[in-house]
Amino acid sequence: MPWLKKLVGAIVILGGVGAVAGWVGSAPVRLDRETLAKLGPGDAARGKRIFFAGGCTSCHAKPGSQGDARLQLAGGLELKTPFGTFVPPNISQDAKDGIGAWSVEDLANAMLKGVSPSGRHFYPAFPYASYARMNPVDIGDLYAFLKTLPAVAGKAPANSLGFPFNIRRGIGLWKLLYLGDQPVVPFPAATPDPVMAGRYLVEGPGHCGECHTPRDLAGGTKKNVWLAGAVAAEGSGVVPNITSGEGGIGDWSEADIANYLETGFTPDFDSVGGAMVDVQRNMAELAPQDRAAIAAYLKAIPAHPNGYPARKRAN
CATH class of the missing domain: 1.10.760 (Cytochrome Bc1 Complex; Chain D, domain 2)
Known part of the structure; x- marks a missing residue:
């Protein structure tokens, strides 16, 4: 049946086109040069305000921390959700286990675009869908303040997610629906x-x-x-x-x-x-x-x- 072969061929072609479009559309997108130029030199005093407004300690301090220990951002809190268990990472200034080796551009891409320095999507348990509305200048200030905080060794445990939520590339499609700066x-x-x-x-x-x-x-x-x-x-x-x-x-x-x-x-x-x-x-x-x-x-x-x-x- 020639018509059946043509139909199957058309379905295969359409499926292939859809797969390519989905792969391209789900690719991580970094900030453009114009936005990165707005980050500024950073002011730690102003960054402290953004740090507390952003609630960084709520997720990234060791659970149960009090006083100055809340500024030791080792991560490890377990966020158990219907999609799986997310564990906020170490964002202290430790260059190996934390973000001490990140540039200000790395932090801006993480907070405004949900993209890691290695080019992977972060899961939106990290609330970049809200941070995306932030002024880049505030990101630069926050970076300066984070540099004043202690380095803490030790990586937080990995996320525990089942299929299909463990496929990070799919987050790119989620971003097309929900990520914006308006x-x-x-x-x-x-x-x-x-x-x-x-x-x-x-x-x-x-x-x-x-x-x-x-x-x-x-x-x-x-x-x-x-x-x-x-x-x-x-x-x-x-x-x-x-x-x-x-x-x-x-x-x-x-x-x-x-x-x-x-x-x-x-x-x-x-x-x-x-x-x-x-x-x-x-x-x-x-x-x-x-x-x-x-x-x-x-x-x-x-x-x-x-x-x-x-x-x-x-x-």
């Missing part, structure tokens, strides 16, 4: 400066949406319900709604939010718990105007009802 929430030109400053901190280095926003089946954040709360990536708990919608923080004032970020106490004098403990510690390191800007942004964004299924009460 803000999530648009605001008019006359928006007050604190709100805009808060948008940068929350949507960029603070990467709040990575935990507080529901995700789709591919693991991308659902931006139409931004910060509406979500089922926790680990375990069976939930991450709260931090919009002013039903179930959220609509009854909190800007001052309440800023105070919570500084002290860890809610308006009802409850205290911060769970994974938010480390986040709040980082937020407490920021200047008061930064916490006020975050609060102004959270009160200005669209309100959404809780983004996670209702929980049944125990009898």
